[in-house]
Amino acid sequence: MQTINLKTLASALGLSVSTVSKALQDSHEISPETKQRVWQLARELDYVPNPHASSLRRKRSKIIAVVIPEVADSFFSLAIKGIEAVAQQKGYHTLIYLTYESLTKEQTILHDFQSGRVDGIIISLSGQTTHIDHVTALERKGIPVVLFDRIFEGTTLPRIITNDRESGYLATRHLLQRQCRRIGFLSVSDSLSITKQRQTGYIAALEEATMPVLPEYMLTLPDERAEQEIILSGLLTGPDAPDGLVASVEKTAILTYQLCEKLCIPIPEQLKVISFSNLETASLLNPSLSTITQPAFDMGEAAASTLFNLVEGKNIRSMPTIQCIPSELIPRRSTQQAAE
Amino acid sequence: MQTINLKTLASALGLSVSTVSKALQDSHEISPETKQRVWQLARELDYVPNPHASSLRRKRSKIIAVVIPEVADSFFSLAIKGIEAVAQQKGYHTLIYLTYESLTKEQTILHDFQSGRVDGIIISLSGQTTHIDHVTALERKGIPVVLFDRIFEGTTLPRIITNDRESGYLATRHLLQRQCRRIGFLSVSDSLSITKQRQTGYIAALEEATMPVLPEYMLTLPDERAEQEIILSGLLTGPDAPDGLVASVEKTAILTYQLCEKLCIPIPEQLKVISFSNLETASLLNPSLSTITQPAFDMGEAAASTLFNLVEGKNIRSMPTIQCIPSELIPRRSTQQAAE
DNA sequence: CTGAAAGCGCTAACAC
């Protein structure tokens, strides 16, 4: 079974390859009749153009890359969905890459994109990433990059974020209003933009309430599950254990729930918890989890739309370099006060 | 800034393009000295080969496609992770496509693969898919396809599954042992292989216990959220409301929890629930959810490994055409009996 | 309106 290409069509129709190519692209320089003939035969023979040849020639692949630290996380799953929806609708293909929070992996992956493999990149930085030379290198080569969620602060690259600082502030104030007096802050990497922003908001709220900001209440959990447990258990069972926690990442909230169950620390009576999270099951947890729900799908959509505008060279000037889509604070039982 | 390619390297070194090409591939016909020179300059100039050119020429792209109905689901997220892990390690790239349970989308997506865009495909079928002509068409063109989780029964294509029938049986027996006498079965599509298998197991368990198998207890929920609620509420509040439910898909369990809360149906006292699910938060739900936990990551890995063997033409004969990785039943509070 | 020709960057015979 011989593969059918432009040449096959051309000779079958007694036309030249270039005419067929133009006809298939609905070029204005081809007569309506010819176009009809070409289209018909293409359909009959089920012609599917070879994208590698096209990419090579055009220097455009109609492929984008999505680089994220993790996929088994409700935020990133939803974001992918948003990205893929736009991509599919625009006729683009989506390559996906996981960094597992490793800067080295991130660099290796991005380096490959120097090759012209993709037309543009959407990336959420790894927890280890403290500089973005590997990202700007692509920009310098003319390959558009959009940062989303976990961005880099000192750059002019287009960024899609949510109101992290404000949300951190609101979450903390939410706990303060519910009489928490020793509020902790959990994160997984202190170099992450989202961690810094959320923590800044957390600190602002404490200071506004003239509460002390204690370093021992701000925990950055390591990668290792076993170590995480030790460190967080230490905080929760210590002499001055917190009575409130802001979990800046979903998985730290899950860990807290698991440990509280094991350690018999009742939520919300002894410890109130609020988390940045997109868990569909937040309202079904025991107790239901108060969340800062991020607009994950929308952020994915926005990132993709922005990228395609860049790729297709739409008037870039008119596009905001940074787009902020607000999160929503949803109070639930995990931060409820005992009825008086 | 001019893009650097084989020609650049060749002329800079006073070698021919083909020599440089061979050197970079560590061909045995090139002298060690030349290889050294080539590698060194390639590193200095940061040469990155153009994958489109290579794919065109070799008729091999080092890209695979993953086609799934949904990504915001713990099973598929984990499976992707397993697939991507193997792909990255093998030096392959992973395109991702979502069908949103639509057969038409699935067909469109697969049709494009006739082009040679990818070297192989891993697919979990949409809920609407009742024939796989679009899949076998690829096989006939020599493009390897591996089915996983939601497979098609009448085919010899390689398949990665879990023990669905047995798990359905065990889940149902689990409920029977906990004194449920009116056990319902929830699904999202009755043409899905996993639905059929799990339901077969469910029926087998009922028959073994000489219990009636009632069609009104076997619910296939539509796509629309609002309709889902009406139908499931109808069952839960009906005259002969079930006292046990087997949720064959994670999202039906979540819906059940949400409705039970709204309708004030206590779990497990009035209704016991067990679900096929990979929810990380299953143990934290209120009440904690008994699950049939599928080996999602392992299935992803197995699918990818199998595909790469096929792609790389390893002795296909020796590979099992169907691999079954067992699930695990984890009893939790949602199926607990009241203490006597 | 159609066709001839060149070439995207790389690989693989096949010479030398």
Place this chain on the structure above:
DNA sequence: GTGTTAGCGCTTTCAG
């Protein structure tokens, strides 16, 4: 060991 050559399948000038 190294170079020459001929494409992979497509797009795009440029002639006619």
